[in-house]
Amino acid sequence: MAKQQINPFLLKKEMQENWSKYLLCSLMLGLTAGWGASFYGMDGGRYWLTDILPFLGAAAAIILGMGSFSLERARGTLLFLLNTPLTRETIYRTKIWCGILLLTGSLLVAWASFFLAARLFGHLSFSGAFAAAFFLTFLGLVFCLQLSIFFSVLSADPVKASIASAFCLFILYSAALLEKTRFISPFYYMRGGTLIEGGPFPWPDLAVLLAANFALYHLGRHIWLRLEE
Amino acid sequence: MEETRRPPAVSTTGLSKHFKHHPALTNLNLTVPQGIIFALLGPNGSGKTTFLKLLLGQLRPSAGRGTCLGLDIVTQSHLIRQRTTYLGEELKLYSYMKVADFISFCQGLYPRWNTELVEHYRREFGLPLKRRIHALSFGMKTQLALLVSLAPEPDLLLLDEPLAGLDPLFRQRFFNTVLAETIARGKTVIIASHQLNEVERIADRAAFLYQGRLLHEASLAELKAANRSIRVVFLEEPPPSFWQTEGLNSVEQRNHTYLLHVNANFELIYRKCQEIPHSRLETLDNSLEEIFLLLLQKQERQESQSG
Numbered sequence: 001m002a003k004q005q006i007n008p009f010l011l012k013k014e015m016q017e018n019w020s021k022y023l024l025c026s027l028m029l030g031l032t033a034g035w036g037a038s039f040y041g042m043d044g045g046r047y048w049l050t051d052i053l054p055f056l057g058a059a060a061a062i063i064l065g066m067g068s069f070s071l072e073r074a075r076g077t078l079l080f081l082l083n084t085p086l087t088r089e090t091i092y093r094t095k096i097w098c099g100i101l102l103l104t105g106s107l108l109v110a111w112a113s114f115f116l117a118a119r120l121f122g123h124l125s126f127s128g129a130f131a132a133a134f135f136l137t138f139l140g141l142v143f144c145l146q147l148s149i150f151f152s153v154l155s156a157d158p159v160k161a162s163i164a165s166a167f168c169l170f171i172l173y174s175a176a177l178l179e180k181t182r183f184i185s186p187f188y189y190m191r192g193g194t195l196i197e198g199g200p201f202p203w204p205d206l207a208v209l210l211a212a213n214f215a216l217y218h219l220g221r222h223i224w225l226r227l228e229e
Numbered sequence: 230m231e232e233t234r235r236p237p238a239v240s241t242t243g244l245s246k247h248f249k250h251h252p253a254l255t256n257l258n259l260t261v262p263q264g265i266i267f268a269l270l271g272p273n274g275s276g277k278t279t280f281l282k283l284l285l286g287q288l289r290p291s292a293g294r295g296t297c298l299g300l301d302i303v304t305q306s307h308l309i310r311q312r313t314t315y316l317g318e319e320l321k322l323y324s325y326m327k328v329a330d331f332i333s334f335c336q337g338l339y340p341r342w343n344t345e346l347v348e349h350y351r352r353e354f355g356l357p358l359k360r361r362i363h364a365l366s367f368g369m370k371t372q373l374a375l376l377v378s379l380a381p382e383p384d385l386l387l388l389d390e391p392l393a394g395l396d397p398l399f400r401q402r403f404f405n406t407v408l409a410e411t412i413a414r415g416k417t418v419i420i421a422s423h424q425l426n427e428v429e430r431i432a433d434r435a436a437f438l439y440q441g442r443l444l445h446e447a448s449l450a451e452l453k454a455a456n457r458s459i460r461v462v463f464l465e466e467p468p469p470s471f472w473q474t475e476g477l478n479s480v481e482q483r484n485h486t487y488l489l490h491v492n493a494n495f496e497l498i499y500r501k502c503q504e505i506p507h508s509r510l511e512t513l514d515n516s517l518e519e520i521f522l523l524l525l526q527k528q529e530r531q532e533s534q535s536g
Contacts, residue, residue: 009337013323076321082287084338085311228288 006094007086014098018064022102025060029110032056037118045118049133050191057107057141058169058187064102065148066162068095069224073156079229092224096217099145107138132201133192139209140190143216144169150220153227186212236299238263238385238417239284243293246279246441253279254441256293261419261434263298263384266412268428269421270521271438277421278317280438281387285315298384311340314378318390320370324363328356328373332380339381347380350407368395375403379411386411388420392427404431425517437521444524449517456520458513459489459499464506471505474498479526490515490523 036048072078081091111134148165155161176187189205239261246254254276261267269277282288284297286306295302297309323331332351336342351358354372362370371392378386392400408431411418422428428435429449436446447455456478462485472480476493486509491498502510515523 007338009334013334017325075324076319077323079287079317080321083285083310083315084335085307085340086338087307 005090006097007090010081010086010091010094011098014095015102018067018098018102021063022105025063025102025106026109029053029056029060029106030113033110033114034117037114038121045114045130046196048114049130049137049196053110053137054140054187054190055173057103057137058144058173060106061099061103061141061144062148062162062165062169064099064106065145066152066165067158068099068149069152070155070158070161071152073229074158082229088225088227089221092221096146096149096220099149100142103141103145104138107134107141127196129195129198133195136192136195136202136205136209137190139206139213140186143186143190143209143213146213146216146220150216150223153220153224235263236296237261238265238267239295239297239419241293241295244280244283244290244295245292246276246283246288247291252441254283257443259436259443259446261417263417264412264415265433266408266418266420266428266431268432268435268517269419269438270423270425270428270435270517271444272423274440275423275438276441277423277438278389279441281315281389281419281421284387285310285313311381312383313385313387314381314383315387315389316374316378316391318393320374322362322370322374325361327359327361328365329358331362331373332358332377335377335380341381343380343382346382347376350376350379353406368399371395372399375407379407382414382416384416386416386418388418390422390424391420400427425521429517435517437524439525439528444521444528452517452520453514455495456490456492456515456523457495458515458519459491459502460486460509460511460513461489461502461507462486462509464508467501467505471501474501478523488513490519492523492527 032052033048036052037045069078072081082088144165147168148162151161151164151168152158155164172185173187175181176185182188186209189202189208192202192205194200195202237260239259241257241259244254244257244259245252257276257280269280271277279288283290283295284302286302286309289303298312300306300309302309323334326334332347336344350372354369354376356365356369356373356376362373365373375391392403395403404427408418420428420432432449434446434448435452437444445452464485474494474497476491476495476498478490478492480490481488489498489502499510499512
């Protein structure tokens, strides 16, 4: 058996374990998206995308990522996994990709809910700028998910991992609100507000989000590969 | 000829593992040939589990090196785990899964999987496929864990206190049937245990660990032959030179009855006993537990002599 990048059986197990979390996140994001689109039209949509989605999406990312490693460690099944031929690399990648797939699924539900509600109330049609801004938000939320998984790698307690990631994301969210500190926050780059208002595509924001995701992925991977259980 | 080409199941040189300042395993030099049952014996905290975790790549050595089935334990641990399975004392399985789902999940993690063997042991253990793991008894969970440990047909099976808390009937079946069948297929079994009397019946070789150090390693036949006792009732006090005889490990005395623990020169000491007037003289075979205690006493004496 060659070294696998992602193990499909482990991925399936992860999906099954996180299915209820996925439904909860989809419900939360889908309902607020429908609400944003139905009541305020395009303005409501912008408000939902730039203010509600980053906040609730970050909460969803914490929910989806918090138990990734820490729950396995807490219930003792991590040692079972580590005793199989799976490499630490494969386990890490599979868990990250499972989180990304579930987050993507929840955001797609939110996206569908948003457009269904908007169409139902006749507020707007499909907008390319909106889709691009949504994509930037998605990248920002992947960062939030990775941060949650990062704390999950460090902790044996899912609750502590979620509190640590929530605290960290709260600091970053607050930093995005202040003129002097917003440049250090992914929440600032993921809003894409100017894009919806007709501005050019914010390539620097995209680059920052990609770089932040890349760096966090490798930091988490680096620590996970060096841990001893 | 085939046997000589097979690398040892385990070979370590100076293998050590320290946790912060606590030495869990110190300078372990050990070779385990393939195709045998090897007992790793010692009290709790003697380094048995640390050793097994080092073999599987869960821990990195602080010093020394080792191979498992000819593969390096640091750089090729995932290849080792393709051919080695581990069954530990603390069984933590995915309790929400059904037995069938858990088996098929495990099947996806190993390159080899013998479905006939799974079915054979599943029927023998009476494991219900549709029941969830949390609804199984402790014994059934152990049997399930054992089943998925055997199904990949590992060349090396690591058992870490595997039967703690199980009923004697299953323990007997495990030793007499499951292990016997595994060895008959040419596999190697390393069984770590602090229950010495249990492995005494089945092991081919044994290593004694104490406080992370290897006290002694030999075949069971050698151990038994080299560690015997003499019970003698002397009618006269033996001469002082008798007590200095090399190989006389320790002496227990009650009135005129002496229990002499011998770890070398058994024939010589027995002959000397015969020469001293006595009313009773008999030889006793020591159990593994007694041998372990004797080795421990010897080690402590050597340590106190060396300061």
